[in-house]
Every structure is written in C-alpha cells, then in structure tokens.
Amino acid sequence: MINLAGRDILQSWGKYAFTGIGLGLLIGVTLSMAGIYRGMVDDAKALINNSGADLWVVQRDTLGPYAEPSSLRDDVWRSLQGMSGVAETGNATYLTMQVQRAGQDIRVMVVGVDVTAPDKPGAPAYLVAGRAITRSHYEAVADIKTGFSLGDSVRIRRHHYQVVGLTQRMVSASGDPMIFIPIKDAQEAQYLKDNDTILNERARTTANPAFNRPGVPGLLDAIIAGQSANRNVNAVLLRVMPGLEAEQVAQDIRRWKRLQVYTRAQMEEILVAKLTATAAKQIGLFLVILAVVSAAIVSFIIYTMTLGKIREIAVLKLIGARNFTIAGMILQESLGLGLVGFIVGKSVATLWAPYFPKFVLLQTGDTLRGFLAVMLVCTLASVVAIRAALRVDPATAIGG
Amino acid sequence: MSEVQNAHPEAILIEGLSKRYGKGDAAVDALKNVDMRVAPGEVIGLIGPSGSGKSTLLKCLGAVIEPTAGRMSIGGETIFDSATGGWKNSDLRALRRDRIGFVFQAPYLIPFLNATDNVALLPMLAGRSNSQSRQRALELLQALDIAHRANAMVSQLSGGEQQRISIARALANQPPVILADEPTAPLDGERALNVMRILRQMAVQYRTAIIVVTHDEKIIPTFRRIYRIRDGQTYEEQGQQ
Known part of the structure; x- marks a missing residue:
C-alpha cells in the first residue's frame, strides 16, 4: 500500500518544512524553559557540591546561609x-x-x-x-x-x-x-x-x-x-571524618552547641524546594502554557492541511478507502510534523543554550520526555482533523 | 448472499427506485419510481435539467445515499432491495471499491500521487499487492494511450490527460459499472468527444456499463440510448447513433 502521508509530505515538502521549523522554534523555547529550570536546580546543587562541605552550621532558627541571612x-x-x-x-x-x-x-x-x-x-x-x-x-x-x-x-x-x-x-x-x-x-x-x-x-x-x-x-x-x-x-x-554519618555529627552539634546544622540533603531541599520553588512554579506554568499553545498550533496546522484536502478525502472515501487509511494518513502527517518540529526544536535549543545568561541544562531525560510529549500532543492535535475528515460525506465528490 | 437474476444479466437494473428527502410537508421526492436497464458494454446518457434528480440517481446507484424504495442490481447481483431490508452488503465502501467506478466532472486525482499510483491506489485499497496494482495501472494507462505520462505528477498533466487518468482509475478494479458525472463539462468540443470515444472504447473492451450524466449538448448525439430525467422520473429515448 502506498504511504499517502509520506507522498503528501514529499509533494509539499517546502510548506511542511517551514511549518515544522515554526513549530520547532516553539518546541525549542519549551525545551529551553525546561533547561532553564534544570539549570537552576543544577546551580543549586553545584553550590552545595562545590563547597566541599558535609555540614552547614548557621544561626539558630534560620535557613541560612543561602536562603536566609545568618x-x-x-x-x-x-x-x-x-x-x-x-x-x-x-x-x-x-x-x-x-x-x-x-x-x-x-x-x-x-x-x-x-x-x-x-x-x-x-x-x-x-x-x-x-x-x-x-x-x-x-x-x-x-x-x-x-x-x-x-x-x-x-x-x-x-x-x-x-x-x-x-x-x-x-x-x-x-x-x-x-x-x-x-x-x-x-x-x-x-x-x-x-x-x-x-x-x-x-x-x-x-x-x-x-x-x-x-x-x-x-x-x-x-x-x-x-x-x-x-x-x-x-x-x-564542616567536613566530617571519613566513614561517619553527617547526620550523627549534626545531631551532636544541635544538642551541645545550640546551633542550626544542615546536612547536604537538607541544604539541597532548602535550595531546590524552597529557594527555587516559586521560579519552578513559574516555569512549570509557562511550560504548560507553551504545551497548550503548541498543541493548538499543531491542531490548527493539521486541521487546515486536512481542510485543504477535503475533496481528495471525499474521493478517497467514495472509491472505497477505509476510515483507518484516512485517519492514518492524517495522524502520520501530524506525527511527522511533530518529529520535524522536535528535531528543529532540540537543535535550536542546543545551539542557543550557551548564549543564555543563566546556565541552561538540557538533560537527555527531558529530551526524551519532551519527544514523547510532542508526539502525544501531535496525536491529540490530529484528532480534530481526523474527526473533520471522517465526517466528510463521500457524496460531496459527486456534483448536484 | 448475492442474487443472480439470470444467465445474461443486465449490468445495471433499476426497478421502481424512489428517493424522498425530508419528512411530512417538507418532504421532496427526488426520484419517483425510476426504472433503468443498462447492458454490459453499453454507454447511456442521463440527461436532465438542474434539480431533476440526476445526481440523486447517481448517488443511489453509487451506494452513497440510501433509496427510499425500489431495487438495484449491478452485474446481476442485487445490491439494494427495499422489500428485503435495503442494502445487501453492509460494507458499502467495499461495494463501491469493487463494483462501481466513478468519473467526476473534475478529475479529482490525488495531487500528491503520480499518474500510475492514482490508478494503482484502487487495487491496493482492494488488497492487491503493490506490484500487481501497478501492473494493472500501467495496462490501463497503455490502453488509454497515456502510458508515457505514467510517472508525471497530477500538476504536470493537462486537463484531458487528467480525465483519462481518472477513467483509468475508474476501471482499475474492473467494475461492471462506471458512473460518470459530467465528465466532459470542463473540456472543449474536440476533447469532450475524445473522452466519450475513450469511454465507449473502454466500455466495449472491458464489458463495463457506463452511465454518463451530462448537460453537454456536444456529446448528447453520441449516445445510442438516453434516459431523460424530469421531476424525478425517467423517460427512455433512442439516441441518434
């Protein structure tokens, strides 16, 4: 069987490529936002790791020295x-x-x-x-x-x-x-x-x-x-002696010195969960908005591309093409668009990451999750177009 | 189960076919007790003014809309009988794909396929292999004298060439019936007559009955038999040929 989606893409590859590039830039922004959040977390972890400390002794009843004055x-x-x-x-x-x-x-x-x-x-x-x-x-x-x-x-x-x-x-x-x-x-x-x-x-x-x-x-x-x-x-x-539990030493200091002590895990919790919490929510919301906008744009593009083929779809239905064949064509085009968009998005996000004033960390896990999300969004986005295509009356191919 | 009528059945047999749109006071009878017989290899004209019921008849016979009453057979096989529950085949798409060919006013070829694949698509949809389907398509393109354009994309073909490809597509699954909806409307006199010549040639060569819906005064004289349709009723006439 001929791959109808592939042939359609090849026929109008210029339009398809430009649409993919446009979508890719949007995906690039989305990946960069995720990278900015990961960079913030990594900065926080770098601060902890690079200090070479096992314990932070600070003023009592404070979250110092990074999150509060101490x-x-x-x-x-x-x-x-x-x-x-x-x-x-x-x-x-x-x-x-x-x-x-x-x-x-x-x-x-x-x-x-x-x-x-x-x-x-x-x-x-x-x-x-x-x-x-x-x-x-x-x-x-x-x-x-x-x-x-x-x-x-x-x-x-x-x-x-x-x-x-x-x-x-x-x-x-x-x-x-x-x-x-x-x-x-x-x-x-x-x-x-x-x-x-x-x-x-x-x-x-x-x-x-x-x-x-x-x-x-x-x-x-x-x-x-x-x-x-x-x-x-x-x-x-403080650095504790090799083989000793940092938490045990911390407990002794809390008990006898009446000071606040944080272990690495606690300090990480303060920096990641508290200091960057608002920024994380902000970025998270922005990511959701970008995902919704991307989905809307993909939906619109796929829907418009499908409407442009309504007559061909009516003919296909009239000559006996099954709904599965027509839906498959639209879905494949949508996924293809997502794939092109993702490749462009990942490339531009990697290219422009070093130019951000803050560290942008593009993790492989985020890339894979992003890819799956794009594919899911494209699948959902094609639903509207598939519905429109399946509603086409084959009788419209015949005049009258 | 299919119902074979006799040893030499008509390619198309329509008896008492009616189609009513709407209900109550708003009801419109688009077809009223239409009878029609077309023999294998015969090309008949279906002529009538706008709104007379031509397209409705074509849609009923094309298994696109359901008649209100009557009986239709294709190639000796009853496809619809209101007396016994309507459509005989639950898969109307398969019926259209395997038993009916369509030629439209505009060729409506798939623009992203080349000439061969536009024709081969039908056998492929019917489950034939790619090589078999392309072989069949090339045979038809050869028969229609357009094999030299086999690899051309739709946009590279002239209107007449596109129409010939659409005729090849209609013949691809060797249907007993082709329904042609004003196939010569966009063509000038010479080309319109050429398309009619091709249709007639194909009808004879493949024993296919062809119903040509037309307004085109140029081609009306080419029919041996004509069905005029007026207010949903058909009247048979002998043509000039």
Missing part, C-alpha cells in the same frame, strides 16, 4: 573543630553585589573563605587556571563566567583584588558567578559602613558619658574599635 561569631569554628567526628572547618561569608569589569556591571556572589589552608571547606573546589589564594588580603579567585582573566584587578567595596586563579561552575543558587576572597576582607566588605557614618558613630560614642569615662582610660577606644570591626560570618562549613 550570622555567627567567627570563632565558633574553634568549638566545632574540637567536636567528635569533625575533620575540617571553614568560615564562610556570602555577599551578592555588583562589581565592574571593563566599565560594565556584573552581578556576582562574593564569597569569603578561610585561606589558611587550600582545601578548607568553602574554598573553590578546583581551578582551571592560576593558583589558590595564598595571601590573607587582596587576592581573589573568580569564576570564568565573570569574564575576569588572571592578573585582572577587581574592586570590591574600597579595595582592589588581584585575580590569581580562575574556577568554573562556581555559581550562587541564582546563577551569579562567584568571586572568592579571603575571609577577613569579606567580613569587612560585608559590614563596611561609609566614612560619614563611621565618623558620626564615633562622635556619638565619644559624646556618650557612659562610654567616655575619665576614670577608665582605653574604654572609648575599645568601644570604637568594636564598632568598626566585624567579627561575624554567615556560616561555618
């Missing part, structure tokens, strides 16, 4: 280091801000890390160029997505930092590339007040008789020094 004294790590099962500790601060590169603003997450040893939790997991931070001040390691090169200078607040190393896939949960600087500098940058405010506070403190006691020399200086220095960090990242 503040801990910077010497808390000492008491944690002494606890059973803790292999390594590292202070960390996180500050999202704008920095300038070649006159252009870039949104980055400035991460303060303990640089006393190269493999402290929180430090960049791996470098693609340069070296790790070795000095306590004014050196930085930047993610290549920032656009900085080795030797570049980046201004953060009042100070300039020299980029000594480049890293990769070190991004915040919202996809901003990271710049790592020594913890002391980060603490200063995080709580730095402007000069007028510092002068004003000094004047107020000096004018306060409770702080400026003639009989207590050095009190005023100590208070002023305390006001301008920051002794807080956002979290202490």
